[in-house]
Each structure stands twice: as C-alpha cells, then as structure tokens.
Amino acid sequence: MGPTCGAPSAGCPFSYVALVRGAAAHDLYHAGQIQVIKALGGKR
Numbered sequence: 001m002g003p004t005c006g007a008p009s010a011g012c013p014f015s016y017v018a019l020v021r022g023a024a025a026h027d028l029y030h031a032g033q034i035q036v037i038k039a040l041g042g043k044r
Contacts, residue, residue, distance in 0.1 A: 014022075
C-alpha cells in the first residue's frame with residue numbers, strides 16, 4: 001500500500017478505516033465463536 005491508500009482509489013479499493021473496521025469486526029466474530037464453543041462445552 002502506498003501513501004495514497006488513505007481513501008479508496010483504483011490502486012487501493014478500500015480505505016484504512018475500512019481495513020481497521022473489518023479487522024475489528026473479524027476479531028469480534030471469532031471472540032463470539034469462542035464464547036459459543038465454551039458455552040456448548042460445559043464445565044470440565
């Protein structure tokens with residue numbers, strides 16, 4: 001990514017903001033998956 005990737009353009013189809021939001025949403029999704037697995041697993 002070059003210095004012009006702060007906003008969507010032909011060389012960079014997404015902005016840094018979109019990238020960070022996507023990464024955060026992805027992490028939250030997996031955190032939820034872990035909680036579901038824990039809940040289904042019961043106590044050991």
